[in-house]
Amino acid sequence: MADFGGSDLDAFRTEARDWIEANFPKSLKGKGSMMMREERTEPTPDMESWRKAMGEKGWGVPTWPAQYGGGGLTPAHGRIIQQELGRVGAYNPIAGMGVMMFGPTLLEYGTEAQKQQHIPPIVKGELQWCQGFSEPGAGSDLASLQTRAEDKGDHYIVNGQKVWTSGAQWAQWCFCLVRTDTTKKHEGISFVLFSMDTPGVEVRPIPLIAGNSPFCETFLTDVRVEKDQVVGPVNGGWTVAKRLLQHERSGLSGAGGGAGLGGRSLVKLAKDYVGTDEAGRLSDTDLRTRVIMNEIDGRAFQLTAMRAMVESKANSGPSAATSIMKNAGTRWMQDRAELTIELMGHQGLGWEGDDFTAEELGAVRSWLGGKATTIYGGSQEVQNNIISKRILGLPDPK
């Protein structure tokens, strides 16, 4: 490996800057947040060319191994790429569940053949993955899942129903938890992969309270899964799933809820909607106190995120502060979304139509959509169980 001292990083920064300058279509400047929305739009030719360029370069996943198309770089190099993208208003077009959670998990637990098959298309952003975990009867108690995989010699036949399958209507492949042993709970689960084109896979989007349908019901009827598509040992899928959920949670803290505010701060909105007194204070004193408390919680959350990062770097292991991030972040964002529609008054209750600004309509949808953040990825209550048991050492009831 090259010398990764300061001079190397400086040289790399120049290289990254030049490459982004040459490849990022100017028309896409500042359009990053558009990519984060849950509704899909057809990609423009510029978006396609940017995705291809980043995918070929491997810089969408800079720290993934180069042998599978990743950047093969250190985290320090990865941060430089991120900073240089941000500097010119560019975004990382290589995103989704494959990048955020499945890829890192497969790199750790997959066979060589599985990595060669599945990692390069994720690196290039060519195909999307969806997550077949939850079932109607297995939400927070995920390990009680019932979807059954029967051993047919050289393959499995899978039957069952998954729910809350994010993006299943757009995904080409699914990573899925199935039961391969009905006599055990956690030790009877396997982690399998199949194409969404496989006969017997049927997807129905679920309309949500926010009016969108980012999640689906997925029905699996006699779906054939090849034996080389089991990740980790048969009946050993729970370990793989827990690792994947860690990747999911670290990506979720603080996500959602705040989208759609168009970048205006809560304070700015409050000033515009409720006005200020002669001293410049928000004139609704009750609301002002609650806005301040939310601002304080947000700042304390950000300071904790920074502290957790510094500590885990210094101690080369996760900081205790990490365990609180999901609950603290989602609590803050949900409270913020509530305050936003409250300070907008009746204007903050619009569903559609030109009587409302895009910001107002967005605030309503975000308020509703954000309620999912304390339910998915380990509900608030599951997070509290994890803190109680793993960190505080409190026992299970007899």
Place this chain on the structure above:
Amino acid sequence: MAVLNEEQSMLRDAAKSWVQEKSPVTAFRKMRDSGVELGYDADAWNEMAEMGWAGVIIPEEYGGSDFGYLSMGLILEETGRTLTASPLLASALASASALVLGGSDAQKSEWLPKIAAGEVVGALAVDEGAHHAPEKVALKAEKSGSGYKLTGAKSFVLEGLAANLLVVSARTSGKPGDTDGITLFLVAGDAKGVSRKRLHLADSRGAANITFDGVEVGADAVLGEVDKGYALLEKTLDRARAGLCAEMLGSAVQAFEVTLDYLKVRVQFGQVIGSFQALQHRAAKMFTDLELARSAVEAALQAIDSNTPDVPELVSLAKAKMGDVFHLVSNEMVQMHGGIGMTDAHDSGFYMKRARAAEAAFGNQGYHRDRYARLQGY
């Protein structure tokens, strides 16, 4: 907790073992029961000073170690764990800060080495009413000969009874509420015309009301600039508040850990009560809040050490957040201990009383929420 350098780790470890060995909560209880006038144990304070703790923020040339505010915070966090009452905050941190920030060479040379050695106890005499309001200064300082004459009263002065040196905010022009026209003075505790009355507060610390009846001081008693003392006062108060937050963090963490231990041993309905989810989730919420508060407190102390412009807002953030969290944890400590938590023989009550006194000192949550917002223009 913040990433520490070697010096800070050693200081923290030394404080931890001294506190456990020499100053457990039983020592605080003993002090309270003895009814000692000062509100702290003088022998214990001497030991603390001998270890150099009174000089942690004082420059080396004035007899200190200049380790900084995060370092001082580490000691206060440890002493806060067992509710150790001492002049560390009022003297070695708050009064010393006023001198370091605003003192002339002569003033620093006269007072700082003595504060660092623990020989002089300093105290901030700032508030005049039941609520923290550093701009509401009515205590008058009138020209008198080449110096000034101070007339008025200060209330709830922490370590006011022990103090040999008072840092007093006085009005040299304008009216109470104006930030202009405030001047800071250094007044000897035994100066003629100074009288003090011990306040018996619920937390048993050494607070006093102090009256100034035509107290004559020289022109050299002015700390900083005449009429322009408010900025210096604010900077001093921010350091005192951040230090107090570190002490509160230690107390709150200890209150939480003691409670958690109790949840693991107290048996009801045939099992330890810590197995009940209703209590587990409240414990998880406290842990979450303590982590958030710790981040705010450490950020404030670090900002003071690196002298960044966001010190005032980070300090108000820390005081508001830490106050809320200590409030919650101290109440839960009593509630989760049940009947035993209501008895004077148990320590829970001490933590709850200390929490309220610390919340009120140098501005409560309401004060600092308002200040946080004002500093950011809303």
